Amino acid sequence: MEIREFISILGQSKIAFIGVGVSHTAAIKMFARNGAQVQALDKRELDESLRREFEALGVVCRSGNDYLGKLDADIYFRTPGLPFDSEIIREIRRNGKIVTSELEVFFKLCRGKIIGVTGSDGKTTTTTLIYKLLQQMGKEVYIGGNIGLPLLSRVEEIHRGSFVVVELSSFQLESMCVSPDIAVVTNISENHLNVHGSMENYINAKKNVFLHQDGFSRVVLNANCIYAPEFERAARGQVTFFGGDAAVCCEDGVLFVDGKSVLKTQEFRLKGAHNLQNLMAAVAATKEWVTPEAICSVATSFPGVEHRIEFCGKINDADCFNDSVATTPGRTMACIRAFTCPVVLIVGGSSKGLDYQELGDVIAQQVKCLIVTGATGPIIKKATEGSRYFDSTVIFEAKDLECAVGYASKKCLQSGDVLLFSPASASFDRYKNFVERGEHFKRIVSELNKKNGEWGV
16 A cells, blocks of 8 residues: 555544654654644654754644643554553543554555564564575565664555565564564563563563464564463464574584574674574574575674674773673673673663573673672672672672773773673663663773773772
8 A cells, every 4th residue: 555545544634643753753754745634742842953844844843841732633653662551642542542653554554575573682683684684685675663764654665575674672562453474583581571560561562573463474483482382372373483493493503494504603703692593583584585505695794783792892902892782681691601701791770670680690600800880780789799609700889881991991801801891781871772872882992992991990
């Protein structure tokens, strides 16, 4: 269906976009240019040039603390940052109005084959690997969702035969009533419990990635995930597993696809067993279209995604890695296990209501020096000191990230060590997002190199 046809079906309905982020900005312009009555609602004051552009297109703009004070639209596009069960969304729905999302409408209008990727960890790397594998085969591929370009504004250029790879968060999925043609679940572990309220709610949000599929669809599941049997029972289409003894698996240092040896895992460019899981997930999602040669080419050349075990320099002849994307204990544990040399670890940030005890055990066993900062720093320190494995790990408390790196350079790091910034926590205590946090860490490492390792603590 063309976007003009979709807007024509909506008739004289007023359409409100709650939150003017990157994807909504593009969608607002597209809807307005195609004759829809559009409202742009955001708590933040809109950039003046953007406001003028919107208003020239006939868009009604409301911002400030009272941006939701006048709910007079018929259809509301919800930003993922506004929970579906929030009071304002419940009020809108009680009044008989429609609540949808940019991605939900995109899924309904898209003519290409959609591969959706979700999970507690590894979403972005898996999504990007799928994109790269299909590109390697010469397919026309689009990438979006949490990464890439806004998709709804490009829906008319996507044709049958095209592929769209979409990264999907639990916040996006919780209200979805349509699922992709192929759904990939990398893994499930505790995450975002401060928003979803319970593990059950979190799992139910993730299930939406495949619950609305039909018999011609497919879901890709991690054979090593404890929730895989539950997800398999709920699946309506075909199920493909990766890991364990599945069709796509790793055994004795070799990646196998349908029983055939494809790649020695030591040739895979990315570090860590968790990244092998991501590769297997990507291959399982695409194996009917990609060749062993394409898999080898991507696996041996793909350098990884920024802020995910990203090498960013040296301090005291020790390699420094930025893993700012690690907002959960599970992600940080996987990161620690990716290294065999002594690890100096910086952790801490804002809380998501997660349990750090298992992380404390891994730190106590495998980390030479722990430096904690942020709101969760003392919690992780307590979990480490309370571990039955706690013995020789040295722990420092730092007031901020600069001091944390300073402690590492002056008191911990030696030649052959690794400095790993993998916070195991959200970034919102001090940063807008994990990207801003990771960029800050990289700047600190760069500046410290210029000062020959001298940094005040």
